Amino acid sequence: MTTTDTPAFPSGTILGYPRIGRRRELKKAVEAFWAGRIDAAELEATAAGLRQATRERLSSLGLGRTDSSIPESFSFYDQVLDAQVAVGAIPARFADLVDGDGHLDLAGYFTLARGAGDNLPLEMTKWFDSNYHYLVPEIGPETHFHLASDRIVREFEEAVANGFITRPVIVGPVTLLLLAKPSSDAPAGFHPLDRLADLLPVYAELIERLAAAGAQWVQLDEPGLVSESIDIPRDETLAALAQAYDALGGLTTRPALFVAAPYGSLDDALPVLVATPVEAIGLDLVRGTVPTIVPGLADVTLVAGVIDGHNIWRGDLAGAFDTLGELSALSENIAVSSSTSLQHLPHDVEDETKLAAELTGWLAFADQKIGQVATLARGLTSGLSAIRAELDAATASLADRRGSPGVRDGAVRARLDTLTPADFSRGDYETRLAAQSQALRLPPLPTTTIGSFPQTGDIRRARARLVSGELAAEDYRDVMRAEIGRVVQLQEDLGLDVLVHGEPERNDMVQYFAENLDGFAVTENGWVQSYGSRCTRPSILWGDVSRPQPITVEWSSYTQTLTEKPVKGMLTGPVTILAWSFVRDDQPLGDTARQVALALRDEITDLEAAGIQVVQVDEPALRELLPLKKRDHAHYLDWSVGAFRLATAGVADRTQIHTHLCYSEFGAVIDAIRNLDADVTSIEAARSKMEVVQDIQTSGFDHGIGPGVYDIHSPRVPGVAEITELLERALQSIPARQVWVNPDCGLKTRGYAETVASLGNIVDATRAVRATLV
Template identity: 45%
Template sequence: MQTHNLGYPRIGNHRELKKACEQYWAGKIPAHQLEQTARSIRSFNWQLQKEAGINWIPCNDFSFYDHVLDTCLMVGAIPERYHQLVEEKKLNPIDLSFAMARGYQQDGLDVTAMEMTKWFDTNYHYIVPEFRAAQKFSFFHNKVINEFMEAKKEGIQAKPVLLGPISFLLLGKEKEEGFNRLGLINNVLPVYLEVLKQLDANGAYFIQLDEPCLALNLSGVELEVFNNVYRKIKTAFPQLHIILSSYFECYGTNLPTVLSLPVHTIHLDLVRCPSQLNDILATEFVKSKTHLSLGIVDGRNIWKNDFKQSLAAIQKAIDTIGKERVWIAPSCSLLHTPCDLDNETNEKVLTAEIKQWLAFAKQKLQEVVILKQLANGENNSVLQQQWLANTNCINNRATSTLIHHPAVKQRVANIAASDDQRLSAFNIRQQKQHKALGLPLYPTTTIGSFPQTKEVRSWRAKWKKGELTDAAYNDLLKAETEKAVRWQEEIGLDVLVHGEFERNDMVEYFGEQLAGFVFTENGWVQSYGSRCVKPPIIYGDVYRPTPMTVEWSSYAQSLTKKWMKGMLTGPVTILQWSFVRNDQPRSETCTQIAFAIRDEVVDLEKAGIRVIQIDEPAIREGLPLRRENWQQYLHWAVRAFRISASGVQDDTQIHTHMCYSEFNDIIQNIADMDADVITIETSRSQMELLDAFAAFKYPNEIGPGVYDIHSPRVPSATEMVALMEKARAVVPKEQLWVNPDCGLKTRGWDETKTALIEMVAAAKELRQAITVTT
């Protein structure tokens, strides 16, 4: 029986990669120092997995920014607008990848970044490949070969990991009409074959090809492409042991095709879909020679594995196909979990009782190895102690009094029909809101946060260490808030925000004030590029003990006669961006959060806040991967948002924000949320995402983002006007707002100020154009 791992966190135990990348982008360290940091992280990860007892250790799972972007460079899928950077500027592959991800605006060149979207139903973002009908591919960057050789020199039994060719194409986007990107498979496959040839020549044997799109509803044509491609790979390299990996869902109706593919090992995500083991063991597969990789340890969540439950599944596989055909692994890459629970040493932050229920990436590797040993029938005192400790922990969590709160459960059980309905229909609310708020056409606002400078972060750090008193810390934050309010008034924004300087993270801030949440000091995971988040852990029933944002919103509103927007994170996003308890349905936890947010919305309105934004950037992200499961999720997710938003009067305007999602297939459900204003990311896609709203004739108001805040590039007012003209061509001007595509927390003040001044100028130009034409 073998153990293997699908991928390990690339950020470093203490976010070394984040810090090095940001220093490099700022020109504070040279390229060789950045690369040295990367080598140190890779070496640490490999040795950690070797010492844990993992038989086959992944390589090429490391990335400076994103593994899909790395695949673009590997196969030479570099959009034409970057060719000048290669041919004239001679950018090396690392700098080129940063330019593709972040944009490039220097030396007289102004090149926009590639589009970014969510990696399936996770909070990880990937860079979207761009394809054209005459797309050519070539082996452009040999990162995978280099990292395999690097691991080999360190004595690691390395297993190169590649995003499979079919998922690579399916995860991309056609940039011109009249062709299907999957038709490019015969163009890109030769590059993959060349990569496999070089890996083979350098001594690789096990190759992991990730095809996560096998978790989606695929057509017969798409499945036939899988058949053709994997037969060609087998024919070309019969000596290589190909591990076909998919995760996050069942194979579903794709299973017969998957079982027929000529690969050596098929990986199953038995956390997301435990039933598929029975499905497979009941087929003719049992007569084949193919191995099964059982993804039995949860790679997406942080709860300790239940050894008893896992061993039952492992034993079922062993009894049916034999021990030698069974591999043990995490369910997916451990990219989505924090690095090491041993880094959590402060019991005031994470209590001992709750900590014993958890396992991070390092601990999950240990669980994989222990499960292998137990399934092998090994028996020694150490294993006996580990088994007993695991049993006691699972029992302790099931009976803990920390988890359950009867009043919260009762409130959810007694939901009334009126709890998820506004008092009046939108057309009535809109008239009342226009009268009450008195905003111009093309009203301007921002999404919520302003830059969190080093000074602001240092205040928070000193406050948490006790080096700043509560009063001193609040005085500093009030001064920063007032400065932001005054500046917004000065440039002429219509609806202001207070800047959120008191907040660390849009989910963590609320989780810290809600019952049922607990936090870590070092539980960081990558969201995109150098952006890391520290998800809260929802361990018990959720409720709001006291108001969370009213004091800051009220203070900011007292500084100005303009409207101040109250800023909240929605229930679905809090759920999606947390590590969620796995002992009750997610829908129930989400509804508990919804009532807590509703209480806050009502209190904000009572305090005089008439514009309230409830952000739901994760609502599309939470959509199940298989369509047959969509409606059940959308029913409770949309209801949760409506519960949170429906406690206010008609003239209080409810905004929501969503970013980096495809909306076409759930546009009716977004309309069902019934937010008065929705702000969405559209700048990277050049307003393409707005087409869904136009075709649907979305009835409520829309703020299509006019500039990309995930890039340091600053667009001009002319560029923003052009984007809004595209928007106006498909959405009536009376419904349009002007805003960035996301919050500005991660940007610097200089670029923020320049961009927002340009944005306000763009809105004025749009209004002036209407005045002239009328």
């Protein structure tokens, strides 16, 4: 494509939009399909309706109907899964799901995500430093790349039929391969990036098909280019980048190429990308900064991600417009966008009727972010005077927020000022281990669960009736106590060693604490996709944090009266509370984390005083927040580890502190996890078939460790033989005295039938392995 062929890039756009529906319509339809209540045709019809409603909504908010400003970014489950299915990267164990033409139907698509029978699903892990989870491709020398799905083309054609020229979005080839893992048949030393030359013709065919359908622009998402955490030498990544976009840019019949690189700065990848024939480059200028002059940059459209797609604050529009001015010195071709896809945000602040009006005025959800993009785009084309009123209103909102009561609490800040190094440290681990062994008297390979048990419809209805006032607080307490009694008896019957109360009173592991801590607010409809059909409502951390009264002590102490076995008190850690909330952006994260840690420290002190001997402080997000740039790692790990230690260091030696990390790539932060100094750490390990234990062995990790043996993100029930094999693999690398046995994660989203069967198999397998120990 020559320069004269290039269509104009829209002056304002976004990189993606929430796809679950304003009232989680997609979630409900997908789960109905899984349950057999609707068929594939009805699911497709629901999805088509949602896509069209999204296009109309985005148009009404200021994006153009026919200028490619609306991204076609829908997914039934996950954008990485979509890309691997499109290029035919189906693991051999799922070969029977593919038809004679190499295609996969919707049922097969979901089977890759959820598993079936003895076939484990694709692994799941965090999408860069967000709380979104993607499905990890498995690619080897044997993977046969071919255009196996043209869904992206059909969805573009659907848009055209409805009067829109949208911009198709797909994960770029370099990021797809960087995020993939070698297949089980791949030889040692192989990496999926080795297959780039074989993959590019498939991307080329897809791009040419989009051109034939009338697409003017296509968006290729390449966040892998900004990350330094991917285990590939940087020079190989940069060479792959040049190879990929020289090839795709060299196609004679294609749409214009827009390569987006969210979640950080491109750094040394920018000049490499500029040297290829791509027409537009997306820069995250919220996480990154305006780059220095690069030869050829003036010939490329720079799509400036100055509107934060990762957080919900209204922000500094005047500052964003100034950034656009800085960027205009590098190129005359400037456009405005969100810094990331808006899939990380709820739909609309206007859906929130119970938030304080003052707080609402500080916020911008996805729809408001689009309005901000449209405002700045108008400023680019019509000048500053055209948008002065909107900029001034945003500036006034910032000032109002800074001066509002509760944003700064003198008592909280004074307490932080008095902390000493002793507040962050416990005693010697071996001394603690001896005290805990005597106090708890657990068998080898102690069994436990991560915390939550299935939340039934009755539990959710009782909670809803309490909120609506239909159920009195004392009656609700009776319902919860009855459920706790059932959960304790179930665990006793199964033979588990360390019990939990099941958390029936909790709506969410972060929101529950947010509702009981000062400095937080919660939403009614602020749903955000976490993975697949799983959605959460991140809380809003807007001010200084403190604990007005105990939160969990009543439930845990009641549970302990029902059993002679130890009961775990269950808390969510400070880093995870931050990661899974929308956090204030007016002070360093470390300061906010220490405030949360002090509130949790008070809670742990009260649990210990109530006779709880084991306390679990979950930190599944520890790896998630690890910065993508290595230069930022040390600072992050210092404050994140410090916050956990501040929360947990006030207990006696005999009190056992657990933590839990799920889908967190244990090996990448093993030193940090050791520095947490928890007595026991439970981790995800089932989907990867205990791959993590090699990292544990190599590191010399010597505290208690519970590598998960039951993948709770899949509906399949692992058999006794499968669990036994996983335990035996763990014991080949880790001394038995360290090993605990547990699921990968909490059981909240599972049903009771599969939970009971799986936990029963865990206990049976553990007893069999125990019998082999000397």
